[in-house]
Amino acid sequence: MVLKKLFLACAIAGICAAAAAAEPVAATQAEGLSAAPVSQPDVLAPFEGWNSENAFRLGTRASFSIGGTEYYDRSASDPSLRMFSAGLNYNLPGGVSLHGAYIMQDLPDWEVSESGNDSPRAWKVGFGLSQERLRFTSLMVEYGQLGAGFRLPGNAGAYENNFSSPLSSGRRGFTFSEDADVLFLGARQRWNSRLSTFQRYARYEERNAPGVRQWSVGLGYQYSPGLYMELAYDNQAGALDAKDYSDKRVRLRTMISF
DSSP, X not given: OHHXXXXXXXXXXXXHHHHHHSOOOOOOOOTTSOSSOOOOGGGOOTTGXXXXXXXXXXXXXXEEEEEEEEEOOTTOSSOSEXXXXXXXXXXXTTTEEEEEEEEEEEOOGGGOOTTOXXXXXXXXXXXXXXXXXXXXXXXXXXXXXXXXXOEXXXXXXXXXXXXXXXXXXXXXXXXXXXXXXXXXXXXXXXXXXXXXXXXXXXXXXXXXXXXXXXXXXXXXXEEETTEEEEEEEEEEEEETTEXXXXXXXXXXXXXXXX
């Protein structure tokens, strides 16, 4: 396991070094398209949905976000989970970005897991490289750790836009009994002003349990500034709440912005 993580760290470092050596190319402007087209969320990293939208600028390159969320079960009048997050993003010259987030949870007594931890924590760090930097694709790499007792809400709302969830199709929620690692790789290629492709890979591993593997590929078409269409395929092996679970999906989606 140590050698595996060391190899992964070396591979990531190699990608960064290669990207830094390449000279960025000028961005291609989409003729006739808005500067802010419909969002294309399928390459968002795990927990992206938990990042607060209350962002504050820290100079011209950095931003800081902070926020909180309450989750309720249908039969409960009090929150079954309170979650607080803080994140930092920093954009370097030449299409390189760094980001990190820290998440805290507050669980009521009747939701405390077998770990006995009523205030579990999670964190993530990552970096992104723009297509202008790599020439042929953009790239996001992210690594995170979730502490024992950390709870994924039953609605798995942080994953809906990603077309992937580490839970089974029942989405009953899940509480980690041990520390867990999350690795995410995402890429998107913009071939012209309208056509793009993307790939996404995510791995969830508890320390002494079978892991979850997911990968997705997709094709996107920006028909107009306010209309985006997408065809995607997702493959999942295992689920946190059902170790023998497997799932394959095809999705055709249309997104409209006014």
